[in-house]
Structure formats: structure tokens, C-alpha cells
Amino acid sequence: MVMKGYKLPNEVPWDDIELGAIVAEPGSASFRKTGDWRTERPYIDKGICIKCGLCWLHCPDAAISQVDEGYFEVDLYHCKGCGICAAICPVKAISMTEEVEQ
Amino acid sequence: MSERVVLEASHAVAEAVKMADVDCIAAYPITPQTHIPERLAEMVANGELDAAYIPVESEHSAMSAVLGSAAVGARSFTTTAAQGLALMLEAVYIASSHRYPIVMAVCNRALSAPISIWCDHSDAMMSRDVGWIQVFCQNNQEAYDMSLWAFRVAEDKDVMFPVMVHLDGFTLSHVTEPLLLPSQRDVDSYLPRYEYRLALRPEQPTSHGGFGLPDIYTEVKYAQEVALRNSRTIIDTAWDEYANTFGRRYSALEGYKVEDADTLILTMGSLGETAQMVVDKKRADGVAVGHLNLRLWRPFPFADLKQAVKGVKTLIVLDRAFSFGGPGGPAASEIRSALFDVAQRPRVVSFIGALGGRDLDTGTFEYMIDRGREIAEKGTDGLYEPLLVRGLEAGTVVRG
Numbered sequence: 001m002v003m004k005g006y007k008l009p010n011e012v013p014w015d016d017i018e019l020g021a022i023v024a025e026p027g028s029a030s031f032r033k034t035g036d037w038r039t040e041r042p043y044i045d046k047g048i049c050i051k052c053g054l055c056w057l058h059c060p061d062a063a064i065s066q067v068d069e070g071y072f073e074v075d076l077y078h079c080k081g082c083g084i085c086a087a088i089c090p091v092k093a094i095s096m097t098e099e100v101e102q
Numbered sequence: 103m104s105e106r107v108v109l110e111a112s113h114a115v116a117e118a119v120k121m122a123d124v125d126c127i128a129a130y131p132i133t134p135q136t137h138i139p140e141r142l143a144e145m146v147a148n149g150e151l152d153a154a155y156i157p158v159e160s161e162h163s164a165m166s167a168v169l170g171s172a173a174v175g176a177r178s179f180t181t182t183a184a185q186g187l188a189l190m191l192e193a194v195y196i197a198s199s200h201r202y203p204i205v206m207a208v209c210n211r212a213l214s215a216p217i218s219i220w221c222d223h224s225d226a227m228m229s230r231d232v233g234w235i236q237v238f239c240q241n242n243q244e245a246y247d248m249s250l251w252a253f254r255v256a257e258d259k260d261v262m263f264p265v266m267v268h269l270d271g272f273t274l275s276h277v278t279e280p281l282l283l284p285s286q287r288d289v290d291s292y293l294p295r296y297e298y299r300l301a302l303r304p305e306q307p308t309s310h311g312g313f314g315l316p317d318i319y320t321e322v323k324y325a326q327e328v329a330l331r332n333s334r335t336i337i338d339t340a341w342d343e344y345a346n347t348f349g350r351r352y353s354a355l356e357g358y359k360v361e362d363a364d365t366l367i368l369t370m371g372s373l374g375e376t377a378q379m380v381v382d383k384k385r386a387d388g389v390a391v392g393h394l395n396l397r398l399w400r401p402f403p404f405a406d407l408k409q410a411v412k413g414v415k416t417l418i419v420l421d422r423a424f425s426f427g428g429p430g431g432p433a434a435s436e437i438r439s440a441l442f443d444v445a446q447r448p449r450v451v452s453f454i455g456a457l458g459g460r461d462l463d464t465g466t467f468e469y470m471i472d473r474g475r476e477i478a479e480k481g482t483d484g485l486y487e488p489l490l491v492r493g494l495e496a497g498t499v500v501r502g
Contacts, residue, residue: 010318012321014328015325018300019201020202020310021199022308022309022312023309024308026309
């Protein structure tokens with residue numbers, strides 16, 4: 001999604017803030033990369049995945065989306081590493097691995 | 103065309119809210135505010151007022167409910183006092199931060215403990231920094247007028263702030279006296295319907311109450327601070343329009359017999375009229391004293407104050423609340439601060455009294471004027487003088 005004129009909070013001067021700091025355009029959270037809070041990242045093993053979509057359904061951050069051939073992919077810019085997808089997966093296709101400093 | 107009626111001040115507020123044709127009222131009864139929601143509930147039940155009346159389970163819920171109604175663009179009203187205001191305080195800050203034009207009447211009452219249902223201004227002073235526009239009333243006519251004016255100011259597109267209308271509990275809220283009620287036609291012309299641009303609507307999704315990380319919080323708060331200060335222009339415009347429509351003129355800081363006065367006594371709320379009676383008496387005795395009524399508490403009228411005290415030697419300020427461990431009466435210390443950079447400034451003499459419903463009679467006002475002039479003459483390093491404390495010698499000054 002591309003929004004015209006969207007600015008990140010740290011680019012907005014005080015006199016350009018919407019009345020009451022209300023977000024007047026929907027979907028702005030997708031522009032703010034919040035994945036760096038994560039301490040663990042999910043890994044989906046396509047060899048095991050049955051494409052049931054439970055991980056997509058349960059992700060509290062809408063960070064999982066369906067891609068080619070019906071498999072699922074994690075948007076690591078928004079995934080917080082909560083592990084719900086790994087816990088809910090009925091075939092244990094998702095594993096959580098610790099984030100390591102690059 | 104106006105109609106002369108006799109009403110209790112609480113009912114005058116309810117009448118103003120009805121004539122403002124509010125859409126939503128959410129309130130929890132608390133003495134001495136009870137007559138306002140009671141009368142409004144009656145009006146809604148009788149079909150006199152077409153509004154949603156939400157009987158909530160607490161003041162926190164009352165404010166939360168009107169936050170919701172204001173978010174969809176409904177004209178919204180609530181009312182409380184003392185402990186109720188304390189309980190709702192968290193949500194009170196949200197109203198001004200979200201810039202919702204809610205109107206709230208506060209029937210000023212002492213904060214517990216000990217439990218007191220009677221008037222002082224400790225509740226108003228507790229909520230000093232909530233970011234609302236705040237005014238005080240002296241009589242029933244003003245209780246009506248300020249309540250109506252409040253909607254006009256709050257909803258102006260160049261303001262968009264909630265407004266708190268303070269009226270003294272019991273000594274004003276429960277007083278019955280004559281007042282003029284304007285015609286509905288005049289009210290409608292003064293207060294048109296308003297459209298909230300950012301209203302929550304399915305076809306226009308907006309997010310209210312977002313998260314503010316350190317990279318934006320300061321800017322949001324500064325924008326709010328500037329906007330509240332700028333609201334003063336419309337505050338005055340709305341009073342001008344009020345005078346043009348209804349014939350009664352109000353202003354931020356009102357003087358009574360201030361011409362050539364070397365001494366002024368400043369009050370907030372219903373004690374103003376007692377002070378004016380004493381000013382009349384003192385003037386007859388040849389004392390050059392006048393009265394200032396501080397109507398607009400927020401945004402504070404700095405320029406008006408500086409103008410009003412030109413040539414004045416003594417400014418006596420009566421506060422109806424302690425600022426425990428602080429610099430004196432809350433209003434007096436703000437006034438001292440406001441005048442600090444004025445070269446020819448009066449000596450500000452701070453009195454604290456009339457707490458928890460304690461009467462302050464004309465004799466005490468006379469004492470304040472005499473004592474204030476004496477202090478100004480002799481000079482003192484005191485912070486304030488408490489009034490009428492049993493066991494404390496009159497004239498005892500509290501020092502820092």
C-alpha cells in the first residue's frame with residue numbers, strides 16, 4: 001500500500017500535526033517499521049506447511065500474508081516475534097529462532 | 103426576545119444545555135452537582151430534549167462516554183464536582199488532547215478528606231493543567247450564559263477544545279434567583295450546528311487515541327499548548343457575539359469601580375458579588391478600592407491582568423484552595439508570576455480562605471482590604487495569610 005503524502009512521525013513538524021493528533025488516513029501503521037522489537041523470528045518450513053492459514057488468521061499484527069502457491073510468508077518489518085503462529089501451527093511447520101546481532 | 107424567569111443555577115445550566123440542543127449527556131450524580139443531571143434526565147424523559155442520556159456507573163465512565171459521543175461529532179455535555187472530577191481526571195486530559203469540544207459544568211466542592219460536600223476551589227485547582235478552557239461564574243445569569251457560550255467557543259473550528267464551566271457548589275448551584283432566558287431562535291442563531299471534520303464514521307476511517315512515541319509526543323503537546331493560547335481570540339469573539347445577540351457583555355477579567363483605584367481585590371466565582379458590596383462601602387468611606395473578577399482561568403489572561411493593574415499599589419487575591427507546600431494561593435502565585443516582569447507592579451497579597459463551605463462575610467472582605475493595604479505599605483516576605491483559622495491569631499503570615 002502506498003499512501004500519498006504520508007510522513008513518519010519524526011518527519012512531522014509541530015504545526016503540521018492533525019487536530020488532536022488524530023490519524024486521518026487509515027493504514028499508517030504499515031509505514032512504521034516496528035519489527036526491531038523482536039527477540040525471536042519465525043521460520044516457516046515449506047516442506048511441512050499444509051497451507052491451512054491458521055498462522056495468518058492468528059497473527060495479532062497482520063504480519064503474515066499468503067504468497068505464491070498458497071504458502072505463507074512473514075513480514076519481518078512488522079513481526080514482533082510473539083510465537084503465536086508457531087504455537088498454533090497444527091503440523092509444527094513454524095519454528096522460532098533467536099535473533100542474533102548482525 | 104428574552105423571558106424573565108426564576109431558576110436555580112443548576113436548572114439554569116440544564117436549560118442552557120437543553121437550548122443548545124445537545125445530542126448526548128453522560129453524567130453521574132454527585133452533590134452539589136446532582137440537580138443538573140437530574141433536571142436534564144427529566145427533560146430527556148419528558149421529551150423536552152431529544153438527546154441520548156447515558157446513566158453511567160461512575161464519573162470516569164461519564165467522561166469516557168462523552169469522549170465517545172464527541173468522537174462521532176455529537177454535541178456532548180457532562181457535569182461533576184470534587185471527588186467525581188478527581189475520579190474522571192484521567193479521561194479529562196484525553197478530551198483536551200483529542201480536541202473534543204465537550205462542555206462540562208463543575209459545581210465546585212472541597213476535595214476529601216475530611217469529606218465535605220461544600221464549596222471551595224480545590225477541585226478546580228486540581229484540574230488546572232488539564233488543557234481545557236475554564237471559566238468561573240458569579241450568579242445564575244452567568245451560569246446560563248457561560249454554559250451556552252461554552253458550546254459556541256468549544257466547537258469553533260479555530261478552537262476545538264473542551265470547556266469547563268465552574269460554578270460554586272451550593273452558594274451558586276442551589277441558589278434560586280431571577281434571570282433572563284433568551285428565545286430559542288436567538289440561541290439557534292448564536293449556536294449553529296457543527297460538523298466535526300474528523301468524526302468516526304465507517305465511510306471515513308480515522309484513528310483517535312494513537313500511540314505517541316518520544317519522536318512525536320513533544321510536538322503534539324506543543325501544538326496543543328499553542329492552540330489553547332490561540333483560542334483566546336475566539337473566546338473574545340464569542341463574548342462579543344453574545345453581547346450582540348443577548349445584550350450581556352462578558353470578558354476575561356472584569357473590573358468593578360477600578361477607576362483611580364490604588365487597591366484591587368480579585369476573586370473567582372460567586373464571592374465576587376460580596377466583594378463588590380464591600381467595595382461600595384469602602385468607596386463611600388473614601389478608600390480607592392476596586393474589584394476584579396477573574397472569569398477566564400484558562401487560557402490565563404496575562405495582557406488583561408497587566409493592563410488592569412497599571413497604577414495599582416496593592417492587589418489582594420483571594421484563593422479558595424491551598425497549594426500545599428507551595429508558593430501561596432494557586433491564583434495568587436500565578437498572578438505574582440504573571441506580573442514579575444512588570445516594572446511598576448502592585449504588591450500581590452495572597453489570602454486563603456472560604457474552604458469547605460466556610461462563609462466569608464463582608465467583614466472579612468473589609469479586613470482583607472485593610473490588611474492588604476497595610477501589608478503593601480509595610481512590606482512583608484510572607485507567602486500568604488490564612489483567613490479565619492480557629493486558634494490562629496489574625497494577621498499570621500505563612501512564610502516560605
